[in-house]
Amino acid sequence: MARDGQERRTERSRPGGSAVALSAAYDTALLDLDGVVYFAGGAAIPYAVEALGAARDGGMRLAYVTNNALRTPDAVAAHLTELGVPAAPGDVVTSAQAVARLIAEDVPEGSRVLVVGGEGLRVALRERGLVPVESADDEPVAVVQGYGGPEMAWGRFAEAAYAVGRGVPWYASNTDLTIPGARGIGPGNGAAVEVVRIATGGRVVPRVAGKPQPPMHRETVLRTGAERPLVVGDRLDTDIEGAFNGGVDSLLVLTGVTDVATLLAAVPEHRPTYVAADLRGLLVGQPEVEPDGDGGFRCGGWRASVSGDALVLEGTAGSDVLDGVRALCGAAWTWAGAGACGLDAGKALARLGL
Numbered sequence: 001m002a003r004d005g006q007e008r009r010t011e012r013s014r015p016g017g018s019a020v021a022l023s024a025a026y027d028t029a030l031l032d033l034d035g036v037v038y039f040a041g042g043a044a045i046p047y048a049v050e051a052l053g054a055a056r057d058g059g060m061r062l063a064y065v066t067n068n069a070l071r072t073p074d075a076v077a078a079h080l081t082e083l084g085v086p087a088a089p090g091d092v093v094t095s096a097q098a099v100a101r102l103i104a105e106d107v108p109e110g111s112r113v114l115v116v117g118g119e120g121l122r123v124a125l126r127e128r129g130l131v132p133v134e135s136a137d138d139e140p141v142a143v144v145q146g147y148g149g150p151e152m153a154w155g156r157f158a159e160a161a162y163a164v165g166r167g168v169p170w171y172a173s174n175t176d177l178t179i180p181g182a183r184g185i186g187p188g189n190g191a192a193v194e195v196v197r198i199a200t201g202g203r204v205v206p207r208v209a210g211k212p213q214p215p216m217h218r219e220t221v222l223r224t225g226a227e228r229p230l231v232v233g234d235r236l237d238t239d240i241e242g243a244f245n246g247g248v249d250s251l252l253v254l255t256g257v258t259d260v261a262t263l264l265a266a267v268p269e270h271r272p273t274y275v276a277a278d279l280r281g282l283l284v285g286q287p288e289v290e291p292d293g294d295g296g297f298r299c300g301g302w303r304a305s306v307s308g309d310a311l312v313l314e315g316t317a318g319s320d321v322l323d324g325v326r327a328l329c330g331a332a333w334t335w336a337g338a339g340a341c342g343l344d345a346g347k348a349l350a351r352l353g354l
């Protein structure tokens with residue numbers, strides 16, 4: 001089973017084990033979308049539909065947590081349902097909702113808020129009793145920036161810069177520098193925030209709600225009522241770090257942006273509790289990674305250790321590749337301690353065919 005929060009925050013030196021399926025060990029899965037449930041182009045990731053259906057049938061609550069502030073929960077839920085993952089708007093939590101709550105805690109109800117972003121942001125502000133406005137001359141008491149999509153006009157950044165330059169408090173839904181699309185990697189809201197920051201002299205920074213910041217995790221727990229949540233994501237510096245900051249367990253799936261070499265080099269706040277190839281990992285337990293007392297770490301049919309400046313993996317042909325990854329995490333993270341593992345993993349990964 002997962003180790004307790006205190007230990008988790010101070011030393012995650014190997015992945016955790018679970019004797020029962022993760023879908024039984026946790027009451028709610030807080031699922032990232034891009035790279036977890038669907039690809040950047042919008043199509044479902046293999047096994048996602050079946051695995052989520054089985055987890056839900058087994059009694060696990062499913063919630064979808066996205067840093068993308070452009071789309072409304074209605075639009076996200078409709079997309080998921082179309083893919084074969086039935087979802088209601090109430091199952092979707094966005095960084096737009098998290099930043100709207102943050103602003104509503106700071107300003108009186110009915111306040112005007114300058115929106116530089118999309119419909120998701122406007123809907124979330126109205127839900128909190130705030131009034132979205134479009135111009136810096138509309139006397140806003142706050143400025144909020146969220147991803148506005150490829151059609152957003154350059155003049156929107158100017159409105160934000162005028163208001164921030166006048167000293168109006170500034171908020172951002174999230175600061176992901178990039179956003180994956182069907183044709184490649186494009187600039188995300190973090191890049192848009194940088195435009196405004198540079199234009200206003202570089203000294204003012206916005207308050208940020210999205211992953212990995214605590215307001216996003218708080219919003220998710222408030223909306224889902226999760227008591228024992230499991231964060232499921234593909235990105236170490238948003239999903240997994242967000243879980244770390246929230247003091248909850250996490251599952252990394254290897255269907256998105258993180259490869260095994262990056263996982264092995266993760267600093268402590270980026271180390272997930274569990275790792276799986278894809279969402280089928282929710283439906284099974286997780287094997288323990290055991291130190292063997294001789295400097296090595298065993299998992300399944302594999303043993304990982306350090307020799308010189310390289311990670312070494314020994315194992316039986318046909319053993320589960322993921323168990324090899326877990327054993328390597330034990331060796332790499334223990335060697336790295338509070339830092340990042342700089343050992344050569346090339347030969348060990350080649351043994352796994354990675």
Ligand SMILES: [Mg+2]
Pocket residue numbers: 032033034035036233234235256
């Ligand atoms: Mg993702």
